[in-house]
Amino acid sequence: MQPFSLSSPLALLDAPVVGDVDRVFEYCQDPLFERYLTVPWPYHLEHAEGFLAEYVPSGWMSDREYTWALRDPAGPDLLGVICLRLSGESVAADASVHRVGSIGFWLGAPYRGRGLIPEAQRLVADWAFAAGIIDVLHWECLVGNVASARAAWKSGFRYSGTGPSVTAYRDGTFPDSWHGHLAAGDDRSRQPGWPAAALAR
Numbered sequence: 001m002q003p004f005s006l007s008s009p010l011a012l013l014d015a016p017v018v019g020d021v022d023r024v025f026e027y028c029q030d031p032l033f034e035r036y037l038t039v040p041w042p043y044h045l046e047h048a049e050g051f052l053a054e055y056v057p058s059g060w061m062s063d064r065e066y067t068w069a070l071r072d073p074a075g076p077d078l079l080g081v082i083c084l085r086l087s088g089e090s091v092a093a094d095a096s097v098h099r100v101g102s103i104g105f106w107l108g109a110p111y112r113g114r115g116l117i118p119e120a121q122r123l124v125a126d127w128a129f130a131a132g133i134i135d136v137l138h139w140e141c142l143v144g145n146v147a148s149a150r151a152a153w154k155s156g157f158r159y160s161g162t163g164p165s166v167t168a169y170r171d172g173t174f175p176d177s178w179h180g181h182l183a184a185g186d187d188r189s190r191q192p193g194w195p196a197a198a199l200a201r
């Protein structure tokens, strides 16, 4: 698939470009990224260059992972990144087969606390469900990443449980993670059942 844009008055999602390299490099120095993300660490300029010039375009071309740049609709600056990885199929308890996607995101530190990620997740989920490419969206974060959990909770994800991550951490382990899911018909309201520790500010 070719990259395309999604937008609302609050957020513009469009193609990450090589010109975003300085911002990606700068934001990825955040110690939170070492702790909670699977990005390489230490994060060098070559990592940002490879991400923008190779990883992102090949994800779109292969329909493996769609990555958008998150920008302010009023300006071209990169604020963060959101991606939808197509993870294959899962079989539900009633034996129905679901196509599953997983969501990932980060924001540059100056742009947190504005509700940008719930808005960006809404745009991506609305598109993916309407296009019929997934039935269920999976979210996970390492246990303790309250900001990520609150963003998922505010976006209407249901808590699925705590257990090993689906995605390998950078050291090859699968650390304990909080998991959530959003189905095509869900109404996006805040769902009960989340552990207090995941939402504790």
Ligand SMILES: CC(C)(COP(=O)(O)OP(=O)(O)OC[C@H]1O[C@@H](n2cnc3c(N)ncnc32)[C@H](O)[C@@H]1OP(=O)(O)O)[C@@H](O)C(=O)NCCC(=O)NCCS
Pocket (backbone or CB within 6 Å): 032, 033, 036, 037, 105, 106, 107, 108, 111, 112, 113, 114, 115, 116, 117, 118, 140, 141, 142, 145, 146, 147, 148, 150, 151, 154, 200, 201
């Ligand atoms: C996860 C992330 C994108 C969320 O961005 P955001 O939606 O702007 O969220 P905020 O930073 O405002 O945090 C969301 C909520 O968590 C709270 N919060 C933020 N950091 C927190 C912390 N360290 N401990 C507890 N609560 C925290 C905020 O007060 C906010 O509360 P609210 O829901 O009442 O508004 C952002 O924190 C980030 O980029 N983190 C580093 C990368 C990352 O962890 N990505 C997710 C990987 S699964």
